[in-house]
Structure formats: C-alpha cells, structure tokens
Amino acid sequence: MARNGTKTKAEGGTSQKGWFDWLGDKLDQWVDWLATTKPFAFIAGRILVPYWAWRTPVKRLEGGPRPSVQPGDNVQRMMNLVMPLKDKSAVGRALAALAIAQNKDEIYAGLDNVGTVHFARFVIVDDNICMFSVYDGDFSNYIRDFIVTIGSVFDAVVELVEGGEDVIPSAKHVEKFIDWVHDHDIYQVSDVATDILRDQEEANGDAGAGNDDLRLLPRKLILQLNVNRNVSLGSGYRAYPGYSAAQVRQQFGVGW
Amino acid sequence: MDDPVAKRLVDSIIADFPDHDPGKRPIHTVGIGVKGTFEASEVARTYCIAEHFQIKRVQGKRVPIPVTVRFSNGSGSPKRHDGWNDVRGMAVRFHLAGDRATDLIAMTLGEFFVRGVDEFLDFTKSARQTPVKRESALRKIGDLLSLMRPLPNPPPGQNQSGDAGTLDYANKHRFAQLAVFQAGMIGAPVSYVRAVYHAVHTFFIVGPDGVRRPVRFSWKPVAGVQTTKDTSKNPDNEYLQEELRRRLKEWPARMMLMMTIGEAGDALDDPTVPWPARRVRVVMGTLTLKKVAEDQVRDGEKLSFNPWRLVPGIEPSADPTLKARRDAYEDSRKRRGVTQCPFLPE
Amino acid sequence: MSCKFNPADVQGNILRGYRKPRVRYLMLEISDRAAARRWLTAATSGTGGVPQIATESGQRWATKPDTCFNIGLTFEGLRALGTPAASLATFPTEFVQGMNKRAIKLGDAGPSAPENWEQPFNEPARVHLIASIYADDVAQLDRVQHDAVGGQQAFKLLRVRDGWCFDGDYVHFNYQDNISQPRFAEIHDRDSFSDSQPMAPLGTALLGYPTNFEGLKWRIPEPEPLGYNGSFNAFRVLEQDVVGFEEYLTAAATELLEHPKVNELLPPGAEANIQVKEGQRLPRHDALREVIAAAMCGRWRNGVPLALSPDTPNPSPDVSRTKFDYTNFDDDGAARCPYGAHIRRCNPRGGQIVQRVANHSRRLVRRGMPYGPAYVHDPAKPRDPNEPKRGLLGNFIGANLGAQFEAMSCDWLNLGLQDPRITGSNDPLLGANEPETSWFDLPLKSGAPIRLRGLPRFVTTKGGAYTFLPSMAAIRYLGSLTG
Known part of the structure; x- marks a missing residue:
C-alpha cells in the first residue's frame, strides 16, 4: 500500500509561460546550481556550521553500540577505537606499527583466552592508531578481560597515544582505562535514519520537545559530525547475525 | 459481507487519487504480472512447516513451486510514471497443491507509515493531492543557510502531489517519520527486479517442532539494487515493463527470500518500527522469474492478492494494519469484481 | 598503604553473614549535612544514642550481639555529605551513575525497568544512605530504628523494608539458599569449609587487596582513609512470582509427561528417589516438577547440588553442598547439571567457560533475606488476586560492581555468553524472560537435551541502589568533613 503516489493535471497541455515565470525558473536553476558550488561549500563549512553549532549546540553522542537487553544486539558488537598518536610523523606511525608487531603472540594468545572476539585488527589511518574489533557481550567486560590478558600490549600502544600516559599501566588503572577506551570508541550512527533525532534528544534530556521537523535532520547530522569527527555509519553488516564467536566455533567443530 | 471500516479505508485511498479508474486497483494501479517458480532452501523447512517451504520431489527430482508475481508502481493513478519517485510493490502468489495458494505482499519501503486504521485514515487525509508548490528561490536560499535540505x-508535468501533506503529517507524528523520510528519497528502480521488497508486517511461523517464531520477510534481488540516475527534465516514464520483458526473454531474474527472526522486545504489531540488522537472518529460498505473463488480465489485473491468504505454518501477527489490509483488500477486490479470496468467512 | 589487614576497620556484614532471622533496611535522605556528619561520627563509637556500626571481629563471636547495624552510602549520599569533588571523581563510573542508569546492563527492562520501581528508588537522587539492622525479633528492630533515626534532623526516613527468614535458610520458590559464599583466608578456617573453589582473595570483597585477576588491583577511592577497606554493594528489591513459578512447574511437568524422551529424564519408578518429605512417594507428575525445579536452580530444593547428585535429592551417603566445580566429566553430575542452571550461570566455578580468564573472577558475596509470608503451594487452590507481595531483599557485595555484579548480570545471568549451548537464553529463575522466546535445556545422558520453552519472568526488580560500604576509618573521615 505504497503512498507517495503523485499525479499530474493538464499533462500534455503546454502552459503559457510569461517572462516572469521564465525569470523565476532561471533564478531557481541558479539556486540549485549555487548549492553545488565550491564557494557555497566553503561558506557552509566555515560560517554556517560554526554559526549553527553556536546557535543550537549539540552534545557529543556516546560511542560504541547502544545499550540493549536483546541477545542479538549483544553479540557481534563493533568496537572502533580511533586514537591520535602523539608523534604525528612517519616515525610515530612506525613506532605504533612496531608495538603491534612485537606483541603478536601476546595479542593472539590473549584473544584466544578472552574468547568473545570474532575479529580484531589494528590499522593506522593518518595520525591515528585504530583498533577495530567485533566482540560479544558487554564492553567493560571485554576491555577488562583484555587488560588482564594483554594489558602490556595495550600499554605499549596507549603510551604512544595522546593522553594515554594518564591511564597506564592499565592493570593499575583498570576503571580509568576502561572509561578512556570507551571515550575513544567512536559514535555509531543508527541504521535507522531518524534515530539521530532521538539520540540527541536523549543526550540533551529534551525528549519530545519540538525536534520533529524532518527537514532539520541534515542539520542535526551535520552538527553531530561537527563534534564527533569520526563516526561509524550504522552498526555494520553481519553475514550471520545473532551468534557468538563461541557458537560459531562450536558449530564448526573447532572447539571453544 | 460489507465491512464499513474496510470501505472507509478504500474510499480514503481513492480520494487521494482523483483520476482513479473504478475498474482498477485504487493503489498500485499500474503493474505487470510475471510467471516463475520458487524453490525453498535446505533449511527453510526446519523453521516453517508451510507447504511452499518444503522440498518437494517427484520421482526423486526436485519440483519447484509455480508462482505468479505482480510488480507495480505505488501510485493509485492509472497513468504510468515509472521514472517518478515512488514506492514499488511486489506481490507473490505461491500456487500450492490442489488449487490452493498463499500470498506474500511486499514493497520497496522497509516500514509502513502508520500503526492502525485511524492513523491510516488521518494519514491518507493529509496525503490528499494539493497543487505542487515549487519552493521559491528565496526560500531555497533560506533552507541552505539553515543547513536544511531544500x-x-x-x-516536470507533476502539478499535484501528496508530498507536502505527508511531510506535514510526519512532522506531527513521530511513528510516520522514518517511512516518510525514506519514501521521500526512494527514487525509481532501473528495473522491477533491481530493488529490495519488504513484507513489512510481522508474521508467526511454526516449525516442525511446534516452535512459533516472529518473523519478517524480504526479497533481495540477485542482480543487485539500482535506482535510476536519470535527473533529466523529462525522465522516461514508460520503461519498467519493457525492461522486464526484454530482460526475461534473455535470462531469468532471481530474488532471494530472506527471513529475519524477531526477539523478545522487537516490534511485533507495529509496522512503522524496523528491526535491527542484528537479528538472526535465514535464507528461505530463491524465486526465479521466467517470463512476463501472456495473459496480463488474468495473471495481473484480475488477480486479487491478500496478505492474509496464508497456509498452515504461517500466522498473522496482531498488527492492526495487517488485519485492516485483509478487509480493505477484500473490499477493493469486490469493487473490481475479481476472484474472491477463499479464506474469508462469509 | 598499610598491608596488614585490620578486620576491626571493616563493616561486619561484608566478609561474613550475621545469620540473624530478621533484617530491616532504612532508606534515608540526608536533610542536614552537618547533623548527618555528627551522626556518622557517633555511629563509629555508638555514642549519643546512635547505634554503633558493627565491625568484623576477625574471629567467631564468643557471644553474638542481639542486633547489628550497618550502613551503605550512594554516590548522591557521598555528595550530600559534602565529599570533595576531587574525591568523588575517584569513584568508579558505575557507582557514580547509580543502579537506575545501569538498568540495561542488569536486565532491568520492561516490568523491571527503573521507571516502574517502587518508592523511593524511583527518585534515585534522594536515596542517600541505606542503613541495615539485623536482629532476632521485631522489637529489637524497632528499638534500633528508633535509636538510629528517631527524633533527629540529619535524615528524612524515606522508606522502611523488612525481611525475615520464615523458614531457616529456605527462601521463596522454596529452595534452600545461603549455601555457598566466597571464603576468605583472613577470616575463615579453610578446614571447616569444604569447597572446590579456591579461597577468595580479600580483594574480591574489599578495596586495597589483591584480586582474582593476576597483578590487577581496583582503584581505591581517594583519600585513602575513605576508600581503603571499603566495598560496594548492589542492593536489590526483587519481587518473586511464587504462584507463577509453581504454575510453570506444573505446566512444564504436564508437557514433559507427553515427551518421547521423558523416561530418560526420569526412568519409570525413579520417582521413588525424589522424596520431598521422608517416606512420602511422589506421583510421577509431582516428581517431574521437582526434577524441573532442580534443573532450573542447579540444586534440588533442599540444597543438594545436581553436580554431585543428579538423580536424587536424598543421596546416600549424603554429599557435600559445596565441594564441586563442574570439571569432572566422568561423573555424570557435572554434565547433567544444566549449563543454564541458575547457580551454574551465576558462578561457573572452575568449569569451562568462553571467557577463560574470568573463571572465579566474578564471585560475589550474597546477603539476602526474603520478604513477605511463606507460600505453601496448593494446586487445588486458584490464584488469589490479593496474593501478598513476596520477594528477596538482596545485597550483592564486591570490591568492583562492574567486574563482579554487572559482569555476572549482563553476560552470564542474561545472554548466557559463557557457554555456546546457552547463549541467547536467560537465567531460568532470575532472567528477563519473555514466554515467546525463552528456553531452557534439560540435559539427557544420550545427548540432545529436552528444551523447555515459554518461561515467563518469575522475578521482577522493584528497586535498588548501588552503595559504598565504607570502612570505619572512612565513616570517621566523612564525619569529620567540613564546609
């Protein structure tokens, strides 16, 4: 029962256009074109965004998967840590690469014993060392178990990251470390387009207070991206959603 | 059996399309019937005992289930506007043993606009065609400066539309926002078989072990999803049926039937709320579209699909919209004077 | 930091239970900061009429005191006392946020969601201090309550809740409880507790000591006198649907009678082994009810663990209630205690779990007492719509709420991440179950289990709060705050 159907009237009949209409059309086309030009992009980015960020401030939304009690939401969760390196040169990036390379045994043995990780990898993007992983269950439990098994690797990496010195050694700063990691886990924009309106309401505690103009959705998104520079677009695709790493291993007969 | 609610629902739709042709469907009016087969996956029968999800063999050879499919444009106008922004429909009839059948009705929108009959009536009222107001250049500049989408x-040629009314409705009713937002930019597919179609409502399936599961179905095109990039002043408005005829002469088109299993806490009776992609997803089978039906009257225009035409193993949820569709489709069928649904109690 | 353990600095309800038959909780809001500080100071010495806070003696009491008095403070309570911001910032996030905000992690959704909690827990900002009184009778509770909060300006009494042991260690749902607790080398004599689990390091329950995780210590809130020897508590008001539970057992047993494999679960004649009262032989249906009840808990209702006695609640010779750890697979009890049984989910002991590093690490001290009258199940009697409220007033104590109580709740009690055979299901007794999707497997010797479905939610959270259980030094510190 789809809606949005549209209908025409007087189709085929050529309308008599005056020069006024002609001018209106031209102006209209000019505006459509204007929106695609570089100067407009410049104005939007440098003036309009700061202006609206000041006029209608938005809170930086929390990173990581959104809390849920439903089992499907609690397996195969995405962690996307983006951690700015202190040393923003090739040397800094090489140090990060080295820290990972030197700790391969530690990482693999640790992940085997944490038991809830599907995939985990380190990536360098520009001046950030990133850790992307897919894990089951609660975030704090995941990081805590991680600290227990490979805290030393975490320490070696986090030491190279801005602000990292305050939370290492991780085994001595477990609570602070978990909060710090959570803070670096990027915001996951919902798969449901209109959820960004709801997320912001929740963060601002103004649920139901006139945020209902759908046409404002682009601005809300822009302003969130202004305070949350790195985001995950959606919660990601899963080939076999709803199953834990251990369930997959058990099903394949490779032990868990 | 005259159902006053069903009648009001159908009337409200008809009122949205002033050029409605009484002999035709009040919505999804333009369509094309296609013939094909459906083959259940190996695992389908472990979830559902319905006949079309079993693997049927005759003398050791697998026999697929014959199907009739009708693809359609969402609009209730009898004029073809293939190139317009519109929701498309895909109604599938599975022909079962002994002249029985079951239907699965789907559309390219993942969610519905409203949750029940009263909301539907309000929504259709707000979706009445009004003269299209092209946004003025000045307003557009205002939008741009406000970081809003003009x-x-x-x-071209569209002078009336329900878009302004639906947007206004969505801004006043949160449940409608997602569907209106998506419908506003859904575009036009390059082919009827290059779009995803969602059955939207929740159904309950029953497995051989008696376990009932809440599920939602979607058709995923093997050829992939593609919408037109035609932004020309005069988009081609008559290509979807021709494209399908051409395509099926050369090669069958396939669609995969995906079933998502809901969890406690997921919206069961509310088609405006999507389910997360994090639910268990089961491949239920493959549809193979073979040819455009020769008799478009019999296998298209005169068919009457109904989301409630189900077989043992699939049950409707308590979704009030699903229930309302049952009766509205039946009412509409009567007005068109086509074959009756065998399941409705007289 | 002092390394020598001084038991007299620790509140007395943490490392050991008092084993008193009655408890009363006073939910208090601080209305006068200065008076509250004076009250705290007085409570450390029992002067000025304020009851003295009971402490750990380090050894068995020669004579048990008539009553014991203890306190816990919420984060809002610490703030109301004027604890410096720098100090507040050293408390863990989950405690700062409070139990209401952590609801999703605890499975407190739907009917258990905080918006449905009872007063005063629906206004968490007002719950500052929860005092507990343990006693032998109500007159004693009244007396201590009067001494503690009668005629003073420091607090507003928001609500009183009483718990009582109506039948020794039996709790609602008619199970024996309070069997297994973490034991500490500093407190308990190893030889008098036969348990296959290792003794718990002091850091399981107290801040400032080694934990179950090698080389890992929890942060001690600052300054040291405030944090050291402190502990955290998850106080919970858990309502139990006793009628619904017995009805479910009846329905499930009826269904099982028709199950093709029922004779494997309970061989014909084996009902003779399942005696609830001595000498009384249960009909097959009633015996099956007991088999299901035992499987859901992991213990027969009399406390005998399935891991040691899978076929009967009356083993001869008798078996230990605690000396098992789900590792001995030759003994079919280890395999036949369902992986999803309540006690196995909450504490998998040494058994195989997915998160290997977490074995023994999420243990909790549990101090609970039922509320509401005893329920006697009578299948002939229809459900009384005015059935009195029943439940448990529970304290789940540990040095780190996130690593113990929350970790246990979100991944193990619900979700069942610790074992792929139960992942996606919730605890049969305590879990946030919905009949449409819930399930629970009864293991069979031959392999494939019998799956029970349609379990409703038997336990609904009605309130609760995260509290800090300060040491005596900490209470003195808080009492001495100025400004």
Missing part, C-alpha cells in the same frame, strides 16, 4: 523540485 524541497526537491517536482518532476
């Missing part, structure tokens, strides 16, 4: 320019 209203899209209407396609």
Whole structure:
C-alpha cells in the first residue's frame, strides 16, 4: 500500500509561460546550481556550521553500540577505537606499527583466552592508531578481560597515544582505562535514519520537545559530525547475525 | 459481507487519487504480472512447516513451486510514471497443491507509515493531492543557510502531489517519520527486479517442532539494487515493463527470500518500527522469474492478492494494519469484481 | 598503604553473614549535612544514642550481639555529605551513575525497568544512605530504628523494608539458599569449609587487596582513609512470582509427561528417589516438577547440588553442598547439571567457560533475606488476586560492581555468553524472560537435551541502589568533613 503516489493535471497541455515565470525558473536553476558550488561549500563549512553549532549546540553522542537487553544486539558488537598518536610523523606511525608487531603472540594468545572476539585488527589511518574489533557481550567486560590478558600490549600502544600516559599501566588503572577506551570508541550512527533525532534528544534530556521537523535532520547530522569527527555509519553488516564467536566455533567443530 | 471500516479505508485511498479508474486497483494501479517458480532452501523447512517451504520431489527430482508475481508502481493513478519517485510493490502468489495458494505482499519501503486504521485514515487525509508548490528561490536560499535540505523540485508535468501533506503529517507524528523520510528519497528502480521488497508486517511461523517464531520477510534481488540516475527534465516514464520483458526473454531474474527472526522486545504489531540488522537472518529460498505473463488480465489485473491468504505454518501477527489490509483488500477486490479470496468467512 | 589487614576497620556484614532471622533496611535522605556528619561520627563509637556500626571481629563471636547495624552510602549520599569533588571523581563510573542508569546492563527492562520501581528508588537522587539492622525479633528492630533515626534532623526516613527468614535458610520458590559464599583466608578456617573453589582473595570483597585477576588491583577511592577497606554493594528489591513459578512447574511437568524422551529424564519408578518429605512417594507428575525445579536452580530444593547428585535429592551417603566445580566429566553430575542452571550461570566455578580468564573472577558475596509470608503451594487452590507481595531483599557485595555484579548480570545471568549451548537464553529463575522466546535445556545422558520453552519472568526488580560500604576509618573521615 505504497503512498507517495503523485499525479499530474493538464499533462500534455503546454502552459503559457510569461517572462516572469521564465525569470523565476532561471533564478531557481541558479539556486540549485549555487548549492553545488565550491564557494557555497566553503561558506557552509566555515560560517554556517560554526554559526549553527553556536546557535543550537549539540552534545557529543556516546560511542560504541547502544545499550540493549536483546541477545542479538549483544553479540557481534563493533568496537572502533580511533586514537591520535602523539608523534604525528612517519616515525610515530612506525613506532605504533612496531608495538603491534612485537606483541603478536601476546595479542593472539590473549584473544584466544578472552574468547568473545570474532575479529580484531589494528590499522593506522593518518595520525591515528585504530583498533577495530567485533566482540560479544558487554564492553567493560571485554576491555577488562583484555587488560588482564594483554594489558602490556595495550600499554605499549596507549603510551604512544595522546593522553594515554594518564591511564597506564592499565592493570593499575583498570576503571580509568576502561572509561578512556570507551571515550575513544567512536559514535555509531543508527541504521535507522531518524534515530539521530532521538539520540540527541536523549543526550540533551529534551525528549519530545519540538525536534520533529524532518527537514532539520541534515542539520542535526551535520552538527553531530561537527563534534564527533569520526563516526561509524550504522552498526555494520553481519553475514550471520545473532551468534557468538563461541557458537560459531562450536558449530564448526573447532572447539571453544 | 460489507465491512464499513474496510470501505472507509478504500474510499480514503481513492480520494487521494482523483483520476482513479473504478475498474482498477485504487493503489498500485499500474503493474505487470510475471510467471516463475520458487524453490525453498535446505533449511527453510526446519523453521516453517508451510507447504511452499518444503522440498518437494517427484520421482526423486526436485519440483519447484509455480508462482505468479505482480510488480507495480505505488501510485493509485492509472497513468504510468515509472521514472517518478515512488514506492514499488511486489506481490507473490505461491500456487500450492490442489488449487490452493498463499500470498506474500511486499514493497520497496522497509516500514509502513502508520500503526492502525485511524492513523491510516488521518494519514491518507493529509496525503490528499494539493497543487505542487515549487519552493521559491528565496526560500531555497533560506533552507541552505539553515543547513536544511531544500524541497526537491517536482518532476516536470507533476502539478499535484501528496508530498507536502505527508511531510506535514510526519512532522506531527513521530511513528510516520522514518517511512516518510525514506519514501521521500526512494527514487525509481532501473528495473522491477533491481530493488529490495519488504513484507513489512510481522508474521508467526511454526516449525516442525511446534516452535512459533516472529518473523519478517524480504526479497533481495540477485542482480543487485539500482535506482535510476536519470535527473533529466523529462525522465522516461514508460520503461519498467519493457525492461522486464526484454530482460526475461534473455535470462531469468532471481530474488532471494530472506527471513529475519524477531526477539523478545522487537516490534511485533507495529509496522512503522524496523528491526535491527542484528537479528538472526535465514535464507528461505530463491524465486526465479521466467517470463512476463501472456495473459496480463488474468495473471495481473484480475488477480486479487491478500496478505492474509496464508497456509498452515504461517500466522498473522496482531498488527492492526495487517488485519485492516485483509478487509480493505477484500473490499477493493469486490469493487473490481475479481476472484474472491477463499479464506474469508462469509 | 598499610598491608596488614585490620578486620576491626571493616563493616561486619561484608566478609561474613550475621545469620540473624530478621533484617530491616532504612532508606534515608540526608536533610542536614552537618547533623548527618555528627551522626556518622557517633555511629563509629555508638555514642549519643546512635547505634554503633558493627565491625568484623576477625574471629567467631564468643557471644553474638542481639542486633547489628550497618550502613551503605550512594554516590548522591557521598555528595550530600559534602565529599570533595576531587574525591568523588575517584569513584568508579558505575557507582557514580547509580543502579537506575545501569538498568540495561542488569536486565532491568520492561516490568523491571527503573521507571516502574517502587518508592523511593524511583527518585534515585534522594536515596542517600541505606542503613541495615539485623536482629532476632521485631522489637529489637524497632528499638534500633528508633535509636538510629528517631527524633533527629540529619535524615528524612524515606522508606522502611523488612525481611525475615520464615523458614531457616529456605527462601521463596522454596529452595534452600545461603549455601555457598566466597571464603576468605583472613577470616575463615579453610578446614571447616569444604569447597572446590579456591579461597577468595580479600580483594574480591574489599578495596586495597589483591584480586582474582593476576597483578590487577581496583582503584581505591581517594583519600585513602575513605576508600581503603571499603566495598560496594548492589542492593536489590526483587519481587518473586511464587504462584507463577509453581504454575510453570506444573505446566512444564504436564508437557514433559507427553515427551518421547521423558523416561530418560526420569526412568519409570525413579520417582521413588525424589522424596520431598521422608517416606512420602511422589506421583510421577509431582516428581517431574521437582526434577524441573532442580534443573532450573542447579540444586534440588533442599540444597543438594545436581553436580554431585543428579538423580536424587536424598543421596546416600549424603554429599557435600559445596565441594564441586563442574570439571569432572566422568561423573555424570557435572554434565547433567544444566549449563543454564541458575547457580551454574551465576558462578561457573572452575568449569569451562568462553571467557577463560574470568573463571572465579566474578564471585560475589550474597546477603539476602526474603520478604513477605511463606507460600505453601496448593494446586487445588486458584490464584488469589490479593496474593501478598513476596520477594528477596538482596545485597550483592564486591570490591568492583562492574567486574563482579554487572559482569555476572549482563553476560552470564542474561545472554548466557559463557557457554555456546546457552547463549541467547536467560537465567531460568532470575532472567528477563519473555514466554515467546525463552528456553531452557534439560540435559539427557544420550545427548540432545529436552528444551523447555515459554518461561515467563518469575522475578521482577522493584528497586535498588548501588552503595559504598565504607570502612570505619572512612565513616570517621566523612564525619569529620567540613564546609
């Protein structure tokens, strides 16, 4: 029962256009074109965004998967840590690469014993060392178990990251470390387009207070991206959603 | 059996399309019937005992289930506007043993606009055709400065539309926002078989072990999803049926039937709320479309699909919209004077 | 930091239970900061009429005191006392946020969601201090309550809740409880507790000591006198649907009678082994009810663990209630205690779990007492719509709420991440179950289990709060705050 159907009237009949209409059309086309030009992009980015960020401030939304009690939401969760390196040169990036390379045994043995990780990898993007992983269950439990098994690797990496010195050694700063990691886990924009309106309401505690103009959705998104520079677009695709790493291993007969 | 609610529902739709042709469907009016087969996956029968999800063999050879499919444009106008922004429909009839059948009705929108009959009536009222107001250049500049999306320019020749009314409705009713937002930019597919179709409502399936599961179905095109990039002043408005005829002469088109299993806490009776992609997803089978039906009257226009035409193993949820569709489709069928649904109690 | 353990600095309800038959909780809001500080100071010495806070003696009491008095403070309570911001910032996030905000992690959704909690827990900002009184009778409770909060300006009494042991260690749902607790080398004599689990390091329950995780210590809130020897508590008001539970057992047993494999679960004649009262032989249906009840808990209702006695609640010779750890697979009890049984989910002991590093690490001290009258199940009697409220007033104590109580709740009690055979299901007794999707497997010797479905939610959270259980030094510190 789809809606949005549209209908025409007087189709085929050529309308008599005056020069006024002609001018209106031209102006209209000019505006459509204007929106695609570089100067407009410049104005939007440098003036309009700061202006609206000041006029209608938005809170930086929390990173990581959104809390849920439903089992499907609690397996195969995405962690996307983006951690700015202190040393923003090739040397800094090489140090990060080295820290990972030197700790391969530690990482693999640790992940085997944490038991809830599907995939985990380190990536360098520009001046950030990133850790992307897919894990089951609660975030704090995941990081805590991680600290227990490979805290030393975490320490070696986090030491190279801005602000990292305050939370290492991780085994001595477990609570602070978990909060710090959570803070670096990027915001996951919902798969449901209109959820960004709801997320912001929740963060601002103004649920139901006139945020209902759908046409404002682009601005809300822009302003969130202004305070949350790195985001995950959606919660990601899963080939076999709803199953834990251990369930997959058990099903394949490779032990868990 | 005259159902006053069903009648009001159908009337409200008809009122949205002033050029409605009484002999035709009040919505999804333009369509094309296609013949094909459906083959259940190996695992389908472990979830559902319905006949079309079993693997049927005759003398050791697998026999697929014959199907009739009708693809359609969402609009209730009898004029073809293939190139316009519109929701498309895909109604599938599975022909079962002994002249029985079951239907699965789907559309390219993942969610519905409203949750029940009263909301539907309100929504259709707000969706009445009003003269298209092209946003003025000045307003557009205002939008740009406000970091808002200017209203899209209407396609040439479109002087009336329900878009302004639906947007206004969505801004006043949160449940409608997602569907209105998506419908506003759904575009036009390059082919009827290059779009995803969602059955939207929740159904309950029953497995051989008696376990009932809440599920939602979607058709995923093997050829992939593609919408037109035609932004020309005069988009082609008559290509979808021709494309399908051409395509099926050369090669069958396939669609995969995906079933998502809901969890406690997922919206069961509310088609405006999507389910997360994090639910268990089961491949239920493959549809193979073979040819455009020769008799478009019999296998298209005179068919009457109904989301409630189900077989043992699939049950409707308590979704009030699903229930309302049962009766509205039946009412509409009567008005068109086509074959009756065998399941409705007289 | 002092390394020598001084038991007299620790509140007395943490490392050991008092084993008193009655408890009363006073939910208090601080209305006068200065008076509250004076009250705290007085409570450390029992002067000025304020009851003295009971402490750990380090050894068995020669004579048990008539009553014991203890306190816990919420984060809002610490703030109301004027604890410096720098100090507040050293408390863990989950405690700062409070139990209401952590609801999703605890499975407190739907009917258990905080918006449905009872007063005063629906206004968490007002719950500052929860005092507990343990006693032998109500007159004693009244007396201590009067001494503690009668005629003073420091607090507003928001609500009183009483718990009582109506039948020794039996709790609602008619199970024996309070069997297994973490034991500490500093407190308990190893030889008098036969348990296959290792003794718990002091850091399981107290801040400032080694934990179950090698080389890992929890942060001690600052300054040291405030944090050291402190502990955290998850106080919970858990309502139990006793009628619904017995009805479910009846329905499930009826269904099982028709199950093709029922004779494997309970061989014909084996009902003779399942005696609830001595000498009384249960009909097959009633015996099956007991088999299901035992499987859901992991213990027969009399406390005998399935891991040691899978076929009967009356083993001869008798078996230990605690000396098992789900590792001995030759003994079919280890395999036949369902992986999803309540006690196995909450504490998998040494058994195989997915998160290997977490074995023994999420243990909790549990101090609970039922509320509401005893329920006697009578299948002939229809459900009384005015059935009195029943439940448990529970304290789940540990040095780190996130690593113990929350970790246990979100991944193990619900979700069942610790074992792929139960992942996606919730605890049969305590879990946030919905009949449409819930399930629970009864293991069979031959392999494939019998799956029970349609379990409703038997336990609904009605309130609760995260509290800090300060040491005596900490209470003195808080009492001495100025400004």
